[in-house]
Amino acid sequence: MDLKxxxxxxxxxxxxxxxxxxxxxxxxxxxxxxxxxxxxxxxTGFIHLGNLFVAIANERIAHRSGGIMFxxxxxxxxxxxxxxxxxxxxxxxxxFDVRFDEGAEIGGDDTYGPWYQRQRAEIYRAFAKxxxxxxxAYPCFCxxxxxxxxxxxxxxxxxxxxxxxxxxxxxxxxxxxxxxxLDAGLPYVIRLRSQGDPAHxxxxxxxxxxxxxxxxxxxxxxxxxxxxxxxxxFAHAVDDHFMRxxxxxxxxxxxxxxxxxxxxxxxxxxxxxxxxxxxxLMKMDGETKRKLSKRKDPELxxxxxxxxxxxxxxxxxxxxxxxxxxxxxxxxxxxEKPLEEFPFSVSKMGKSGALFDxxxxxxxxxNELSRLSAEEMLCFLKDWAEAFGxxxxxxxxxxxxxxxxxxxxCMGTAGKKRRKxxxxxxxAVGLIAYFFRKGERTDEYRIPAADKNAILRAFLExxxxxxxxxxxxxxxxxIADMLGFASDMKAYKADxxxxxxxxxxxxxxxxxxxxxxxxxxxxxxxxxxxxxxxxRRRIRAELEVQA
RNA sequence: GGCCUUGUGGUCAAGCGGUUAAGACGGCGCCCUCUCACGGCGCAAUCCCGGGUUCGAUUCCCGGCAAGGUCACCA
Numbered sequence: 319m320d321l322k323x324x325x326x327x328x329x330x331x332x333x334x335x336x337x338x339x340x341x342x343x344x345x346x347x348x349x350x351x352x353x354x355x356x357x358x359x360x361x362t363g364f365i366h367l368g369n370l371f372v373a374i375a376n377e378r379i380a381h382r383s384g385g386i387m388f389x390x391x392x393x394x395x396x397x398x399x400x401x402x403x404x405x406x407x408x409x410x411x412x413x414f415d416v417r418f419d420e421g422a423e424i425g426g427d428d429t430y431g432p433w434y435q436r437q438r439a440e441i442y443r444a445f446a447k448x449x450x451x452x453x454x455a456y457p458c459f460c461x462x463x464x465x466x467x468x469x470x471x472x473x474x475x476x477x478x479x480x481x482x483x484x485x486x487x488x489x490x491x492x493x494x495x496x497x498x499x500l501d502a503g504l505p506y507v508i509r510l511r512s513q514g515d516p517a518h519x520x521x522x523x524x525x526x527x528x529x530x531x532x533x534x535x536x537x538x539x540x541x542x543x544x545x546x547x548x549x550x551x552f553a554h555a556v557d558d559h560f561m562r563x564x565x566x567x568x569x570x571x572x573x574x575x576x577x578x579x580x581x582x583x584x585x586x587x588x589x590x591x592x593x594x595x596x597x598x599l600m601k602m603d604g605e606t607k608r609k610l611s612k613r614k615d616p617e618l619x620x621x622x623x624x625x626x627x628x629x630x631x632x633x634x635x636x637x638x639x640x641x642x643x644x645x646x647x648x649x650x651x652x653x654e655k656p657l658e659e660f661p662f663s664v665s666k667m668g669k670s671g672a673l674f675d676x677x678x679x680x681x682x683x684x685n686e687l688s689r690l691s692a693e694e695m696l697c698f699l700k701d702w703a704e705a706f707g708x709x710x711x712x713x714x715x716x717x718x719x720x721x722x723x724x725x726x727x728c729m730g731t732a733g734k735k736r737r738k739x740x741x742x743x744x745x746a747v748g749l750i751a752y753f754f755r756k757g758e759r760t761d762e763y764r765i766p767a768a769d770k771n772a773i774l775r776a777f778l779e780x781x782x783x784x785x786x787x788x789x790x791x792x793x794x795x796x797i798a799d800m801l802g803f804a805s806d807m808k809a810y811k812a813d814x815x816x817x818x819x820x821x822x823x824x825x826x827x828x829x830x831x832x833x834x835x836x837x838x839x840x841x842x843x844x845x846x847x848x849x850x851x852x853x854r855r856r857i858r859a860e861l862e863v864q865a
Numbered sequence: 866g867g868c869c870u871u872g873u874g875g876u877c878a879a880g881c882g883g884u885u886a887a888g889a890c891g892g893c894g895c896c897c898u899c900u901c902a903c904g905g906c907g908c909a910a911u912c913c914c915g916g917g918u919u920c921g922a923u924u925c926c927c928g929g930c931a932a933g934g935u936c937a938c939c940a
């Protein structure tokens with residue numbers, strides 16, 4: 319068969335020679351040990367936690383090693399394309415502090431671009447043509463129906479499904495038959511003529527999983543779809559070779575197609591990059607673990623974390639603790655060091671899928687947030703409220719001096735032991751709502767209404783906003799004594815039956831009356847912030863409701 | 866179903882021939898205390914199962930079993 323003629327018929331025209339491409343995309347001049355990594359999402363507009371997870375790993379490895387991380391857009395499937403998706407990806411990753419050096423819409427060095435696969439059609443065709451000329455690829459005219467019929471037959475016969483060996487009918491077409499179909503204008507794809515033997519197994523060193531057993535590929539996978547656009551597999555081999563990727567960290571769902579990729583690199587005459595297959599983030603679903611799913615799990619979406627107001631650094635820290643098992647220890651030891659100084663290593667990456675644990679994230683969030691100054695917190699909350707808050711919540715930020723007093727109370731004094739009440743911006747803004755309006759009561763009084771009312775009345779009689787906290791509390795204790803509540807907690811604990819309750823109950827009544835909540839930071843300070851007038855107004859209002 | 870991967874407390878995990886089997890989150894209890902939060906102290910809870918190898922296996926080998934992934938002109 320005249321393969322040159324066939325190649326010309328299938329992909330007519332002059333294409334640059336492989337050597338030309340090698341010259342166009344020369345090996346990168348980087349230091350020893352520098353890794354070139356990438357993130358290569360498809361532009362669905364949906365960038366999720368799994369993408370972030372793998373992105374952070376790639377980014378850390380590239381930059382720890384003095385290498386490069388780039389962003390490539392795998393837009394070979396138009397069905398997946400969503401307008402504005404690339405911007406969304408870029409923004410989401412920037413929000414979580416993942417920095418690219420090159421790539422789609424990134425700027426930087428464009429030597430190795432273009433970064434959209436659709437713009438790289440020529441190079442894929444050039445190499446597909448070369449494979450055809452060498453007899454390593456051939457046209458396939460099978461229809462979707464024929465292929466699925468084949469699959470069914472194979473399944474029924476308990477054979478391995480797919481297009482290979484004797485089942486690869488177009489692989490065995492004669493020259494005459496090929497031209498006949500071509501002349502008839504039948505659509506076709508280009509398939510790899512696999513030379514692998516599945517009986518041959520070999521050991522492959524995965525950077526994360528270690529040695530794995532790999533079976534040679536014998537599937538005649540399609541490399542160019544009927545529209546002339548490459549499949550993922552083919553584009554991966556061509557792009558990662560010419561973009562000079564040295565290390566591919568990707569999800570373990572790709573492990574199964576590794577044999578295909580290995581054969582493709584070899585057929586193309588390219589050296590393989592190193593691979594590291596990263597475990598996926600899992601979630602508990604009833605009794606079993608499963609991969610986080612786009613449809614079922616809102617927390618998979620990165621948008622979820624913004625909407626809920628998670629501090630981006632907290633999400634990053636959590637990803638890092640899952641990614642490198644020794645990170646948590648390091649971070650506890652050097653909380654002040656920049657995250658970039660952590661010696662991230664591929665070898666410390668986990669082999670098995672981790673369950674995503676919202677409790678853990680929340681704990682990290684509280685710690686991260688507690689390290690912010692009141693001013694930083696204000697900025698963070700304000701940004702969130704402007705994007706996601708209600709009109710009322712946006713209003714909280716009109717008087718920043720007032721809000722700063724609130725935050726200083728709710729966070730504790732800078733430098734000293736801090737409170738850790740805030741988990742997310744959304745939750746924090748809800749938590750401080752009572753500083754701006756009376757609001758609904760979220761907790762009920764534990765003591766009888768009559769006692770509560772007596773406490774509120776007595777408080778109103780002696781309350782003076784000029785009192786310092788000591789005097790203020792003395793007065794609260796006096797009310798307790800006067801109404802049959804224990805002012806001394808030790809005495810109360812010794813014999814609780816002798817009292818209606820304790821100062822704790824008295825304080826709680828006041829707390830609920832003023833804030834609507836049973837649990838708040840220091841009540842005296844709250845009253846100071848609210849002011850005497852507002853404090854009295856709220857207590858009176860509480861009495862009126864009863865009346 | 867075939868193939869690949871993985872199995873240490875509820876979760877994330879360290880340990881990789883001899884350990885009282887770290888630590889963190891969560892749970893529970895106590896202390897502190899006007900509540901909460903913080904902080905301190907403590908408790909419960911783990912080596913998937915069965916065979917080997919070995920003086921000795923969580924650690925090594927072989928079988929099960931379970932879980933996950935994957936079998937497209939999607940990435």
